[in-house]
Amino acid sequence: METLLSGISILLQWQVIVALLIGSIGGVIIGALPGVGAAVAIAILLPATFAFEPIVGLTLLLGIYGSSMYGGAIPAILINTPGTAVNALTTYDGYPMTKRGQGHRALSLAYSASFFGGVFAIICLMVLSPVLALVAPHFGSREIFLAALLGIILVVLAHRGQIFAAGMLAAFGIFLNSVGLEPVKYTRRFTFDQSWLASGIDLIVVVLGLFAISQAFLLLLEKNHAPGDTHVSGNIFAGLKELLGVKRVATVSSSIGVFMGMVPGTGEFTSQFLSYTYAQKTSKNPEKFGDGSPEGLVASEAANNAVPGAAMIPLLALGIPGEALTAMMLSVFYVHNVIPGPQLFENQMDFVLALYMALILLNVIVLVFLLFSTNLLLKIIQIPTRFLGVMILILAFVGVYSLRNSITDCAIAAGFGVFGLILKRLDLPIVPIILGMVLGGIMETKLRSAMARVKTPLDFIDRPIAAILFGLIVLILILHCRTLYFEFKNKLRPEPTMQPVDSDNPNQQG
């Protein structure tokens, strides 16, 4: 009880409330702007939050993270353009509803489902907390090493169709993390006798380059585009009630979102895919999916909004981020010397509770804001994409330069901007680089400390959690090889009566 009250008092600080308001409303606007997205906004704001208290900085970033997907549903439903990449599936059923004159109904359902998914995930997070607090202290160096290794493997395997690319980019991230002065033996690694490389390559600089500057370059160079003028009318509150009619889909989709959010490297896309498939297979009207099915819309929105809350679980409990946005948030913890992991639950439970409550509050703020200001948002999002590019480039400068006033940092970030632009143009994943950098650092430190007490290789997995994690790694690799084998076998088998799904796309890499 005392911890809860302490958590409430942390949350009631005016700076936290302001951060919550700015983060949640700002996140909705950012999410609604096609071509920006939460990753760009968080990358830009990250250095500025280092000056704040950790709870203030994290609340601001979490606000943006948690609310951007709400905003992303608006252009997805009304103009068939997803605000963020994870709202792509929302267009399938949202836009057909708009074409039938049910835009208000689709928006209302999307908001309700998002709210349900968001709050469901936070409740799961709160319920799991005591379990986490119990289990987390059993995670020593070898368990954290194995969990980070599992994370890297999952990140690579989750990129189906581009596993080779994901593997080489994750390895590139691990390499980037190793550049500079090695922290234990103080020898130089890949510095090429350049003093500016001796201190290593800063994660924030890479993040800003890959996410923000690359996006600015892309928007500046590509054809200009501005979302058309649109307006929504009708009862936007009706979806709150309608959601009760599809509560099974909402609950299962949110559960899938929570589970996928906890597993590193999978995230919103996989959870959406599984939820949508589940909803379609169990629906009485599966033929309506893709043509304005409320169930499809709810499945997509509930699943993707459940992910942010769940993604905090491995971050808070083990200090292991599952995707790029939580990797960025990890740096906020580190800057303030708050180390997420087992000790956080033992020593700063009030801080953790304040974070949970902030997450719930942000969902309430966003829902209320959206129910009353959707038409206002529709005016805001009509910014031409090239002008958005100008805005992002100017804001990215603040992010990079304010770190340590280094022109070299800006040049490195611009270099990664070009690299990120190429990756985006080629539809190659950026996230493995960031996770490679973060998890590579964790693996290096933890392997060194774990091996000091290991005499034989079997000692490494002689503790229950280490053995489970090792078993999971082996199982996942075996299952993946098995899937590849069957896919290969199926490809060899001729099916003359069936049209291949991808016959008109011979260049697909499956």
Next chain:
Amino acid sequence: MIAKTLQDMFKRYRRPGDVVFAVLFLAFAVFLLSQLGDQTKVVKRTKWFAQPGLWPTIAIWCMVVFGFLHWLSSALSDRISGRWTEVGFWVRSFEYVAYFLIYVLVVPQLGYLPSTMLFAVFLTLRVGFRGANAIGIAAFFGFVVTIVFRGFLQVKIPAGAVYEYLPDSVRAFALTYL
């Protein structure tokens, strides 16, 4: 229909320029591999897991192996037209890299507020917005960014050298907030 569109969402299709990137990345990985001996040191009386070269070695070998497989899959696929047009697009981004770096160099001299407003207006003109409204909005955006980040959030951006020449009455204010 849906099965197909869902597959579309979750599978990747090769794009023009894929093989160029694959070759460049593989060449970079092989170059790093060739430098492994020079750029890392083997420390005596230190076990393998604590050797400074362990993680760069793992990372670079993975880059080479996965990079080779990625190149192979690109090279064995059908050629897509527009490869060099795509490479041209990548090269065009260097124009904006140059503008960005000029802006970075100008800020400590001219000051954050004037540089940002000028940069915003310049970029707006460069990308094709010529109307007075667009220019005004760009300048206003530059102004707001400066006030929010330097004036309000007090982020670490040095004051402009030219601010020293301002009259006493405004110099201190400019040095602190603009």
